[in-house]
Amino acid sequence: MLSVDEKDPDRPIRWGVLATGGIAAAVTADLLRMPDAEVVAVASRTTAAAENFADRFGIGRAYGDWAALAADDEVDVVYVATPHSAHRAAAGLLLEAGRAVLCEKAFTLNAAQAAELVAIARRREVFLMEAMWMYCNPLIRRMTALVADGAIGAIRTVHADFGLSGGFPPEHRLRDPALGGGALLDLGVYPVSFAQLLLGEPDHVQARGTLSPEGVDLNTGMLLGWDSGASALLSCSIVAESPMTASVSGTAGRIEFDRGFFYPDRFVLRRDGREPEEFVIEGDRASYRHEAVEVTRCLRAGETQSPLVPLEGSLAVMRTLDAVRERIGVRYPGEASAGAGSGAGTGTEV
CATH class of the missing domain: 3.30.360.10 (Dihydrodipicolinate Reductase; domain 2)
Incomplete structure (x- = not known):
């Protein structure tokens, strides 16, 4: 996997957001306050929900399905904010498409699903991290x-x-x-x-x-x-x-x-x-910035997991x-x- 630095060391990290609920809104608001982050795309199960979220936060692209976000080559990393039951499907789709993923906790429904995501990330050499902001x-x-x-x-x-x-x-x-x-x-x-x-x-x-x-x-x-x-x-x-x-x-x-x-x-x-x-x-104290800073550091360094939130720990x-x-x-x-x-x-x- 090429690091963001190798692609363009000066530009901000480009974020996508998958889901449009309360936690997605809170994380997006924190990302927008970071000078080295851009939220460039959002996806939901419906176009209307994605467009409403995009209008609220000034996001340029809104997708009514997850696959379109996964296929967006102008996205460096996607924050997955769906319910636990959809983490395996959503994160798996993104990882297979080569998108780095920050996935809400609990990581998945069970350890078997989590192991599947880790296996995909390792096979595709793509960054994956559980959003354990603590x-x-x-x-x-x-x-x-x-x-x-x-x-x-x-x-x-x-x-x-x-x-x-x-x-x-x-x-x-x-x-x-x-x-x-x-x-x-x-x-x-x-x-x-x-x-x-x-x-x-x-x-x-x-x-x-x-x-x-x-x-x-x-x-x-x-x-x-x-x-x-x-x-x-x-x-x-x-x-x-x-x-x-x-x-x-x-x-x-x-x-x-x-x-x-x-x-x-x-x-x-x-x-x-x-x-x-x-x-x-x-x-x-309620800022999600700290985990976003760690994701940014990892992407710029070309790392596929965070030492602060290691995959084996998740x-x-x-x-x-x-x-x-x-x-x-x-x-x-x-x-x-x-x-x-x-x-x-x-x-x-x-």
């Missing part, structure tokens, strides 16, 4: 550096939660199995990704969940374990608002994140025998999510079993 946040990166340097000793426990009391009706996408609904893929992916950023893929997975009449998880608790002795207590919900905090405790101290740990503006480091240390970030998170679904009994249409039979390397506890 991993690109400067404070999260600072935390991982501190942990790696031994600031809190050996990690022993991780706590993280993400719950909303949305009162979502049965027809809402979060309650629709066909769209990958439920708390786990939309919200639980953050606590799981937070824990695995620090500890890697767990050796043991336990979970309990409450399911809706439609068969998606409304409330899920997870206990992940590592043979090192570390554990993570995680939860997600679409029926109860939680603190949305996180903490990492080690043998020599702990790190604490306030509400919104997945897009933090501060954390506190508490070490034995020392005064607490506060780390802060300035600017818009696959490992999907395997854990599969294992959780296997244990709580969530199965999406077309899957042979909950989690599609993946979940390798995640233990057998029930």
Whole structure:
């Protein structure tokens, strides 16, 4: 794959956007504020939706089908903002056409689909990254550096939660199995990704969940374990608002994140025998700019994946999510079993 620098080192990165919902709008707004980014095309399942989005953001080309965006040679990278159930089809189409892809989380419905996307990207030598913006946040990166340097000793426990009391009706996408609904893929992916950023893929997975009449998880608790002795207590919900905090405790101290740990503006480091240390970030804590900056850096360097959001890490998170679904009994249409039979390397506890 030729890097963007080799094509034209001076021009901005040209973005396409696939889907026109709220998250697509938020990311597009941030891209438009970046001096080295241009949003040049948008695609939706209907021409009307694409044109309305293009008019709203001043985008030059609007396509009523995904294939037209995939065929647009004036697009360097596409941000995929469809529901989880369409990630495999949308990202796969783009990758096969040679388009670099930034794909919303959860990466796909299950680990098998994620592995298929990674295989396409590697075969075509095209950039692919999960849009795990938390991993690109400067404070999260600072935390991982501190942990790696031994600031809190050996990690022993991780706590993280993400719950909303949305009162979502049965027809809402979060309650629709066909769209990958439920708390786990939309919200639980953050606590799981937070824990695995620090500890890697767990050796043991336990979970309990409450399911809706439609068969998606409304409330899920997870206990992940590592043979090192570390554990993570995680939860997600679409029926109860939680603190949305996180903490990492080690043998020599702990790190604490306030509400919104997945897009933090501060954390506190508490070490034995020392005064607490506060780390802060300035600017818009809800900005998607950090992940777009990382994509830009990778494309200009000719890299096919990001070291901040490596593909193996995304696959490992999907395997854990599969294992959780296997244990709580969530199965999406077309899957042979909950989690599609993946979940390798995640233990057998029930």
